[in-house]
Amino acid sequence: MSKPDLKNVRVLCTNIGVAVIACQTAERLINSSLLLLFPKKPVRTVEVLEQLEKQHRRKTLGQFIRALRQRVGLAPEFDTLLANFLEHRNTLVHDLQRVEGHTFSTYGGLQQMNEYARRATSEALRLTEIFAAFFDAWSEQLGMRDKLRAEHPEVYDSTFFTNIRETITPFLNHLMYEKPNA
Numbered sequence: 237m238s239k240p241d242l243k244n245v246r247v248l249c250t251n252i253g254v255a256v257i258a259c260q261t262a263e264r265l266i267n268s269s270l271l272l273l274f275p276k277k278p279v280r281t282v283e284v285l286e287q288l289e290k291q292h293r294r295k296t297l298g299q300f301i302r303a304l305r306q307r308v309g310l311a312p313e314f315d316t317l318l319a320n321f322l323e324h325r326n327t328l329v330h331d332l333q334r335v336e337g338h339t340f341s342t343y344g345g346l347q348q349m350n351e352y353a354r355r356a357t358s359e360a361l362r363l364t365e366i367f368a369a370f371f372d373a374w375s376e377q378l379g380m381r382d383k384l385r386a387e388h389p390e391v392y393d394s395t396f397f398t399n400i401r402e403t404i405t406p407f408l409n410h411l412m413y414e415k416p417n418a
Contacts, residue, residue, distance in 0.1 A: 240343045248346050251353040252328065258360035259325045265367035266300050267292050273374055274307045298322055309413040314366075321363055324356040365396075366411065369404040372397060 271279065271288050279285050292300075301318050304310070310318070327334045335352045339345030375381045385392040 239341065240346045244343060244346050245340065248340075248350050248353070251350050251357070252332075255328055255353040255357040255360070258357045258364070259321075259328065262321065262360040262363040262367070263297050263300070263325075265364055265371070266297070266304065267295075269367050269370055270300055270303055270307070273370055274304060276303075276307065297325060307415070309415045311411050311413075314411040317359060317362065321356075321359040324352070324359060328353065328356045365400050365404055366408075368397070369400040369408055370412075372400065373405055373408060 271285065271292060275288075279288065301322055304318070305315070332338060332349065332352075335349055337345060337348035338352075339348075372381075375384055381392075391397065
């Protein structure tokens with residue numbers, strides 16, 4: 237195997253950075269969904285919301301996913317996506333040496349790590365789309381969508397939201413369902 241050059245190392249570092257940012261975005265949406273969309277108890281005041289936000293800052297992604305599983309039913313493929321995301325995100329953030337075939341000293345090793353970063357990014361982006369679709373549907377249920385569209389057409393009519401309304405929103409009920417006695 238050939239030795240990687242500095243350009244290849246920079247590409248890997250860029251891909252890892254993109255993956256970390258994508259993971260943080262997905263984590264934030266998962267956390268926010270637990271606070272607003274799937275709360276344990278209804279949030280009725282700003283004070284309660286602020287208190288919950290403070291408590292959530294100390295929790296881990298694994299705790300958020302466990303809480304989500306307790307509050308709603310998840311389709312098996314969606315649960316698998318969440319589990320894979322958790323594993324890949326934790327490896328990316330905490331221990332890249334767990335990546336099979338990892339090494340900074342060969343081109344092949346860098347390629348393995350690049351592929352891992354791309355997979356983590358892909359999962360994070362998919363979860364971002366799904367949870368954004370839940371928030372978009374929620375805004376419609378609350379009667380806020382027209383106001384959002386009027387005040388922020390660049391967001392509402394963006395390719396991102398247009399795409400999720402066409403490809404994800406119609407299937408939200410297949411991803412999650414209300415658990416009896418949850």
